[in-house]
Amino acid sequence: MIELIQVPWSPFCLAQKRILEYGGIAFKTINIPNHDRSLVWKLTRERYYGVPIIRDGKTVVFETDDDSQIIAKYLDEKFELGLFPHYWTGTEAILWRYIENEVEGTCFKLNDVFWKEFVPKSDQLGFLRHKERKFGRGCIDQWRAQTPVMVRQLEHLLAPFEVMLEDRPFLLDQAPHFVDFDLYGMLANLQYSGHHKLPAIHTRLNEWFPRVAKLKISQASGSADPRRSNPKQVREKLHSRHKRPAARPK
Numbered sequence: 001m002i003e004l005i006q007v008p009w010s011p012f013c014l015a016q017k018r019i020l021e022y023g024g025i026a027f028k029t030i031n032i033p034n035h036d037r038s039l040v041w042k043l044t045r046e047r048y049y050g051v052p053i054i055r056d057g058k059t060v061v062f063e064t065d066d067d068s069q070i071i072a073k074y075l076d077e078k079f080e081l082g083l084f085p086h087y088w089t090g091t092e093a094i095l096w097r098y099i100e101n102e103v104e105g106t107c108f109k110l111n112d113v114f115w116k117e118f119v120p121k122s123d124q125l126g127f128l129r130h131k132e133r134k135f136g137r138g139c140i141d142q143w144r145a146q147t148p149v150m151v152r153q154l155e156h157l158l159a160p161f162e163v164m165l166e167d168r169p170f171l172l173d174q175a176p177h178f179v180d181f182d183l184y185g186m187l188a189n190l191q192y193s194g195h196h197k198l199p200a201i202h203t204r205l206n207e208w209f210p211r212v213a214k215l216k217i218s219q220a221s222g223s224a225d226p227r228r229s230n231p232k233q234v235r236e237k238l239h240s241r242h243k244r245p246a247a248r249p250k
């Protein structure tokens with residue numbers, strides 16, 4: 001059985017967990033303290049200390065850089081999830097950078113403000129020290145004070161996704177792909193403490209989120225399998241919204 005080694009509120013772990021659930025893949029989670037990455041260090045033979053990683057029998061899978069998406073690609077290939085259809089190569093890489101930098105950077109701060117409510121007592125000293133060493137002393141109090149500004153910032157950052165969902169059920173087309181799960185992870189992290197909701201103004205995102213939260217590959221329509229996806233169909237559907245007006249008679 002696959003093991004997901006994780007810190008449960010981490011946006012990147014929430015994304016991979018959802019992918020595993022989506023694929024109907026048998027897995028168990030192993031929670032590690034945020035400040036103690038010794039299990040990750042040991043399993044990756046001292047090559048990685050981030051989370052998540054997965055262990056699949058003798059295979060240990062971990063990221064090689066910020067944009068590698070090795071875990072998702074491994075699961076995609078092994079279980080034929082259709083997460084990285086060829087048609088969207090390049091486009092999706094630009095999107096996931098935005099999701100994992102801009103969107104993630106705002107979501108985790110908004111959630112971390114409530115850290116005392118979800119970080120186990122035994123991990124709290126390590127958590128605070130880890131944050132303050134990275135972002136400076138008092139950073140969490142600053143994020144608390146900046147909450148209204150960050151909420152507005154997040155509304156603004158999410159606006160392009162709201163527009164994307166205007167004419168399709170998922171971010172890119174008729175089927176969920178990696179970027180859907182990636183954004184899901186960031187927004188699940190935002191809501192982890194239970195104190196934040198998705199911005200109400202983004203009504204389509206508010207419908208998309210629970211859809212992605214529950215989705216199983218067996219229910220996903222159409223092109224979950226990349227070999228079944230039809231780029232021409234997608235292209236025609238997208239372009240039909242932007243038809244040029246008929247030429248004016250001269």
Ligand SMILES: N[C@@H](CCC(=O)N[C@@H](CS)C(=O)NCC(=O)O)C(=O)O
Binds near residue numbers: 066069
């Ligand atoms: N691109 C990586 C990013 C993973 C990542 O940044 N994880 C954070 C936790 S949310 C981490 O472990 N950072 C290293 C650290 O905390 O020392 C992925 O997709 O898994």
